Amino acid sequence: MDLEFIKRETLKDKPKDETKLGFGRIFTDYMLMMKRDNTRGWFYAAIEPFGDLSLSPAALVLHYAQEVFEGLKAYRGGGGRILLFRPWENMKRMALSAARLSMQPFDSDFLLNSIYELVKREKDWIPAAPGTSLYIRPTYIGIDPFVGVAAAEEYLLYVILSPVGAYYPRGLEPVDIFVENNYVRTVRGGTGTTKAGANYAISLLAGEEAHQKGFSQVLWLDGVEKTYIEEVGSMNIFFKIDGEIITPALQGSILPGVTRDSIIRIARDKGMPVSEKRISIYEIEEAQADGKLEEVFGSGTAAVVSPVGKLVWGDKTIVVGDGGMGQVTRMLYDTITGIQYGRIEDPYGWTYELK
Ligand SMILES: Cc1ncc(COP(=O)(O)O)c(C=O)c1O
Structure with missing residues (x-):
């Protein structure tokens, strides 16, 4: 053709x-x-x-x-x-x-x-x-x-x-996230691993209700037990707990983000331990109580890396680190955007230059 x-x-x-x-x-x-x-x-x-x-x-x-x-x-x-x-x-x-x-x-x-x-x-x-x-x-x-x-x-x-336009016209600012414990986005075997428009239609109501409460983003929990972390509206999510970077494993219900994959690769190459595993909201709460919840950020094409300041889950507020942006979050943002805009060398063969 x-x-x-x-x-x-x-x-x-x-x-x-x-x-x-x-x-x-x-x-x-x-x-x-x-x-x-x-x-x-x-x-x-x-x-x-x-x-x-x-x-x-x-x-x-x-x-x-x-x-x-x-x-x-x-x-x-x-x-x-x-x-x-x-x-x-x-x-x-x-x-x-x-x-x-x-x-x-x-x-x-x-x-x-x-x-x-x-x-x-x-x-x-x-x-x-x-x-x-x-x-x-x-x-x-x-x-x-x-x-x-x-x-x-x-x-x-x-x-x-x-x-x-620039996603962060005023610089990277931590966002507060509403942990959704009523609606679910998908379940394993559903269409959560795809970019089907329908996935976004069914998430609108949760987004609107979260907006009314003053949140710009929703964090989805798993569709069965409403316990395990899945992803944010249009981002995957990462936690830095006691020096380890953790992101929910791709178990058949979350979108396999290109940015997510890039972050895992970069962080590992910088010598940081990265785990892809099932992680529950209770573990996040516990990590914060123990003073080990160091950084949280979302990842996606639109925002690249988006620092999270607070997670609000029912009547609990989980404050991340000191509420500001963490060093690893900043480093990952700088590295990925550096590669995307050609400011730093791309050792991975990820960029394609149009000639
Ligand atoms: C539901 C969802 N999760 C995660 C992502 C991040 O994926 P990517 O890094 O490929 O943009 C997106 C955006 O595409 C998304 O819509």
Whole structure:
């Protein structure tokens, strides 16, 4: 299949003030569009003008949520270099997400190369101010006009781009987290390991209720015993307890984060002990009572590393360290962002430079 190019007549104005980009509301001039049906297989791929989709109101995705997505970024490094961070991992995860939702497989290499073409064409949209980036959102949906519960036979796979602002315009600030002990996000065997849009729909209510209580993030506990730590709304979570870095093991209900994997690798390379294991909220409470809960942080593409100041669990408040940001959290943030923006050497082969 060849990648076509469909030119748009007029280009949009690019944002002038890169300090006011925010997240996810501004989109570039073009998008990547791929189409598949069961008779022709993948039959269309083009870089097209960004625009509305036309779907039947009966389209399967609108009724039964057969949708998966990804989130990655292109970074503007020194000298105008354009860098992507482990993008092949996002392709792999999207393929696994699609398989879990009974969606037809796609050619990950073709998709990734087409994303490279799209980002190159839109390179002038990649902001340069510190901490900014171009967010890349691949989305895959089943679109048959058929109101019956079945896997789709017709699909759209598209990729849109959005210049995004710095996550920490005022510097890294610890967040307070609400430990959710009423709603659950997923259970083992469910879809928690995937980036299915439905996972996020079912987490909105907990997020809203936590917001009303003054928290920006929810920490999910396991869906059966509501005891073991899973992850935060859009981040994996790490604890530093008595010198050891601990993160919940990938046991079939949490998202295998690319940032999570990178942090584990970097921390181990720096000689720190890292365990992936089941860890309960009671153990966290106990560690704090013993004065051993040194650092807590979330990890994800959006925030990179997000220090946690407090965990509020029922009527208990678990204060982390001295409530400020820990040294390991800072080091990991500096190292990962250093690699992503090409400020420090990448010893892992994680960055891909677009030329
Ligand atoms: C539920 C959830 N957990 C964890 C993450 C972190 O994953 P990554 O580091 O690949 O961005 C994300 C964000 O993608 C997420 O949505």
